[in-house]
Amino acid sequence: MTAQLEVEIRGLILDPVSNTPIVIxxxxxxxLFLPIWIGIFEANAIALQLExxxxxxxxxxxxxxxxxxxxxxxxEGVVVHSLVENTFHAKILLRGAQGALVEVDARPSDAIALxxxxxxxxxxxxxxxxxxxxxxxxxxxxxxxxLREWLESLTPEQLGKYKx
Numbered sequence: 001m002t003a004q005l006e007v008e009i010r011g012l013i014l015d016p017v018s019n020t021p022i023v024i025x026x027x028x029x030x031x032l033f034l035p036i037w038i039g040i041f042e043a044n045a046i047a048l049q050l051e052x053x054x055x056x057x058x059x060x061x062x063x064x065x066x067x068x069x070x071x072x073x074x075x076e077g078v079v080v081h082s083l084v085e086n087t088f089h090a091k092i093l094l095r096g097a098q099g100a101l102v103e104v105d106a107r108p109s110d111a112i113a114l115x116x117x118x119x120x121x122x123x124x125x126x127x128x129x130x131x132x133x134x135x136x137x138x139x140x141x142x143x144x145x146x147l148r149e150w151l152e153s154l155t156p157e158q159l160g161k162y163k164x
Contacts, residue, residue, distance in 0.1 A: 004079055004123040007034070009050065009112070012043055023112060025080075025124060033135040034124060036080070036088050042109030049116040061113040068118075072097030075118035078111035083131045 010024040010033060021043030025034040038046075045061050047053075058066060068075060076093040083089070090111040092104040106114075115122045 002125045002127040004081075004125050005129075006121045007124050009046070009116075009122070012047055012050075023109065025122070027124075027129065027134070031136060032129060034080075034129060034132055035135070036108050038107075038109035042107070042113055045113040046109070046116060049113065061110070061117050064114055065117045068094060073102075075114060075120040076101070077121040077123060078106070078108075078115040080108045080111070080122075080124045080128055082125065083128050088128070088132075 005027055007025040007027060010026040013022050013024065014020070015022055015037065021038050021040055022035045023038050023043070023046060025036065026032070027034070045059055048055065048059070049061075055062070065075070073094050073096045076095045078090055078092050080088055080090045088108045090106045090108040092106050092111050092114060094102045094104060096102055112122055114120075
């Protein structure tokens with residue numbers, strides 16, 4: 001298995017052409033960014049958690065977190081492990097009540113939303129950074145401006161390249 005790196009969420013942005021949300025993951029201690037196109041509902045779930053917004057009733061990812069906890073398990077982390085036919089794949093790593101590790105297939109957006117709620121690490125396989133041609137920024141470069149410039153430079157074919 002390829003090496004995995006813990007990443008941080010750099011932010012959520014909208015694709016200027018399709019208005020599709022994109023979650024931006026950043027490799028630690030480097031200026032390497034991985035954009036992942038996600039659905040609007042998952043973007044909302046991620047944004048609510050990043051902003052610390054409490055909802056009056058549990059949202060889907062809150063329900064999942066509560067169900068996992070009620071079963072005596074915990075989320076050990078999530079991994080964006082591959083890019084297959086332009087689709088990112090992730091796993092949720094659960095530690096069961098008896099100590100067994102269980103891997104559950106998930107979309108990266110759902111895995112990230114759950115990891116945020118469980119305060120679990122988010123990791124990306126090194127191969128995904130390479131296969132997805134992650135964005136590499138120069139030291140001191142205005143990352144927001146460069147990201148916006150990069151998005152605006154994408155052709156419609158490139159914008160539709162990655163699927164949820």
